Amino acid sequence: MVEYRLEDLARISGVSARNIRAYRERGLLDSPRRVGRSAYYGERHLAQLTAISQLLAKGFNSAHIAEFFAGVRSGKDLPGALGIEVSGWSRPKTLTLNVDPADDDVRVLMEFGLLRLVDGSVEVSDPALAALVADAEDQRRCVRIIAHLARSTDAAIDRVAESAASALAECRGVSSDTDLRELARAVVSVEVDRALRTGLATAD
Numbered sequence: 001m002v003e004y005r006l007e008d009l010a011r012i013s014g015v016s017a018r019n020i021r022a023y024r025e026r027g028l029l030d031s032p033r034r035v036g037r038s039a040y041y042g043e044r045h046l047a048q049l050t051a052i053s054q055l056l057a058k059g060f061n062s063a064h065i066a067e068f069f070a071g072v073r074s075g076k077d078l079p080g081a082l083g084i085e086v087s088g089w090s091r092p093k094t095l096t097l098n099v100d101p102a103d104d105d106v107r108v109l110m111e112f113g114l115l116r117l118v119d120g121s122v123e124v125s126d127p128a129l130a131a132l133v134a135d136a137e138d139q140r141r142c143v144r145i146i147a148h149l150a151r152s153t154d155a156a157i158d159r160v161a162e163s164a165a166s167a168l169a170e171c172r173g174v175s176s177d178t179d180l181r182e183l184a185r186a187v188v189s190v191e192v193d194r195a196l197r198t199g200l201a202t203a204d
Contacts, residue, residue, distance in 0.1 A: 003033070003040040013049040020049070027066050028052055043194065095130035097122045097139060105147035112150045115143075164188055 010017040023029040029048050032039035048069070055065050071081030097115070099106050099122050106122055109115040116125050124130040129146075136142035164184045 003042050004046070006032075006039060006041070009041045009045060009049070013046055013053075015049050015053065023049070023052060023062075026062055028062060028069055094127075095124040095134050097124065097133070097143065099140060099143060103143075105144050108147045109143065109150060112154070114146065114150060160188060160192075 004012065006017050006020060009015075010020060013020075015023075020029065024031065029045060029052070032041045032045065034040070052065055055068070056062075060068075067083075068081050071083070096118075097106075101107075101110075101117055101120070101122055106115060110117060110122075114124070114126065114129065116123050124133050133139055133142050133146075164187075168181070168184055
């Protein structure tokens with residue numbers, strides 16, 4: 001886990017140490033990890049500072065941002081954290097694709113559970129994936145990319161899942177199996193995202 005002293009966090013984030021302290025005092029920034037008199041900040045704090053800067057640039061004041069962050073910390077989704085009603089205009093949870101079910105890429109994605117066949121039509125059932133594919137200029141090309149990613153990462157994901165399952169087996173009795181699975185998903189998701197950012201930066 002990467003950690004930063006205050007001065008390092010200020011340099012990397014572009015936010016002054018004075019403002020970081022002020023954000024912390026106002027409840028915008030999570031408290032750092034303390035060891036004696038030393039404070040250590042992590043990737044979460046860096047992400048929070050990025051979000052704060054973006055929201056300030058869009059005209060939100062610190063009180064609005066503090067209220068928004070409090071909602072996020074309590075587990076609310078984005079509309080809930082912002083206190084707005086979005087029913088009636090949100091995206092559909094599934095997306096029907098105009099693709100051949102017998103296509104190799106489509107078959108692969110159905111095997112992986114990323115697509116499914118419903119009444120002869122191919123659907124993207126995952127809401128987040130459906131939103132990404134819906135926004136793609138060329139959905140067929142997007143399906144090819146997703147299939148390539150699924151094939152390329154399948155073995156590695158199986159190894160990660162096995163490692164996570166093994167780690168969870170050691171934690172049985174600490175919490176319910178459902179809670180442990182959700183915890184594992186969250187940890188693996190954060191770790192994959194971090195590794196992917198590093199990998200993409202290296203590839204550039």
